[in-house]
Amino acid sequence: MKYSKLTGQRYKEKPAEATCASHIFMLRGGYMRQVANGIYTLMLPAQRIVAKIEQIIREEMNAIDGQEIKMPVVIPRELWEESGRYNEIGVELLRMNDRYGHGLTLGMTHEEVVVHLARTEAKSYKDYPFMLYQIQTKFRDEARSRGGLIRVREFTMKDAYSFHTSQEDLERYYKVMARAYERIFARIGIPEVVRVQSDSGMMGGKVADEYMLLCEVGEDTIVTCSNCNYLANREVGIGIIEDYPETEKPIEKVYTPNTKSIEDVTNLLKIAPSRTAKSVFYKTAQGALVLALIRGDLEVNELKLSKIFKSELVFANDDEIRAAGAIPGFASGIGLKNCTIIADPSVANSNNLVAGSNEQDYHIYNFNLRRDVPNAKLVDIAMARNGDTCPICSQGKLVLKRGVEVGQIFQLGTRYTTSMKMTYTDLDNTEKTPIMGCYGIGVGRNLACIAEARHDAKGIFWPITIAPWQVQINVLNLDNGNLKEVAEKLYLELTQQGLEVIYDDRNLPAGQQFAEADLLGVPLRLVISPRNMEKGQIEWKVRTTGESGFIDLTAAVNFVNEWVKNELAKINASCSLQQ
């Protein structure tokens, strides 16, 4: 590729709307342009990287017996109705009508479509197990896209679906897939991606893991341990806290006017938040009232709570709280009617707490959950905190970090095969329902994450496996002597070796060429200049390390060939190709 043929401006200044490194550099470097909120056009450099990421994913999926297929972007509403998700999923699913008034959707995930296919094609136990995958455009009408390609509405995703005749086989394959994922992240140049326990969200199913790149621009919070390798999304993370067991004392009322919050109460009574019980009222989608009781120093994890009721929860309003016999601001679980009470173990395991009295302007001392609210259901609903004790090793302290989800794997179970009536005939001639797993990787998000993890102040440095080009040729003073001939010849020879070369044939001042080269992040740069040509040499420089040196022009092709081979070998060695 000659630079003069590459369409796209390179900006010197940071575009106003960009706030994170990957976004800034990809706009400045002419990798992409925004078309609408969360919708981008990828230009040649980005498209080349994407193609390489996709190819690596494809190789790894094929290596574990994946079959690449292509499902449609536009999906008829009937399929979503069959699985029940047409009504479960909100506005995120983009719905529209065709000319006949037939309801259509833009695919945001493809469980329905893959089951639609698989249920007519795999009728015998002999057809199992199998895995189908695609690399395809998804559309999700995000409430809030942000951060360039980190979070968008239209994106390319590799989604894979496996089908099994037993839970054991699903679990076996789940591990195979997990290994493939580790190899993918290593091969595309972000081996530091970690696997964390997670919630399966709208996909359904029980076991789910997310692959996270830990970095500041991430929007997920990850619970990590200072001592062991515990890793969990904060949505499901658990922290062990100190309990304060005491002998139960009788309830005493205390006058606490104008104390609406835990902070007000602790300030007034001069006690620690951990000596209080907090009452938070929620309402389920069906309108049922829920009281969550938790110790005052902890926060309710609403995802954990919503799983108990299999419903989204919203805060109850004051009237609804009063209807249950509680006083907002002074509420507790004592004497409530028509209200399900969920208590976190933190409240049960500490005694003589300060709690609401359900009487205006009064709290009580010596609240004891087991004695005072015996009907409360004990479930962990606490948000893990920085500094809590690790639930796995009991030694380390939890540390919360930010992360970007770059992939996820789920053991789906029979959520879709049951609702969509997919069956096969087993050995004993009975009809059975297959068990599914599903596995996603966001291609564009990975691209952005690599940029987040691999950049300096001047630009991105792309790992050799996915770099838009492997080698860049710069010529200083192209018009000088025979430099142009030398460069053209070198370009041709390298290209003939099968190397991917971008040749800056624009005759720009050195500074500008170098600045733009840094933005493009090609791993190896060759510089041809009058100064070095006098000695018959060219200079090479490695983008990542800054390492540089000189080589005779005659040896250049060999040198580059070897260098690229070595770099590729280094990455491949880090993730041996044997399964």
Next chain:
RNA sequence: CGGGGUGUAGCGCAACCUGGUAGCGCACUUGAUUUGGGAUCAAGUUGUUGGAGGUUCAAAUCCUCUCACCCCGACCA
């Protein structure tokens, strides 16, 4: 959906408060000189100031409505 912010040339910004011919830097075009870290000189080009209404002799500027984008939150695979 709630809170905040911004829309002026391809990009970054000024002019807006206090109404009076829309400007600067970069980019772009032509020519010359340059070539080891975002050149130099000269001459140019580029705008319905996001849109619609209103007030006014006069609106980028004031008022109303609207649209788009960004940030924070809610929500989310």
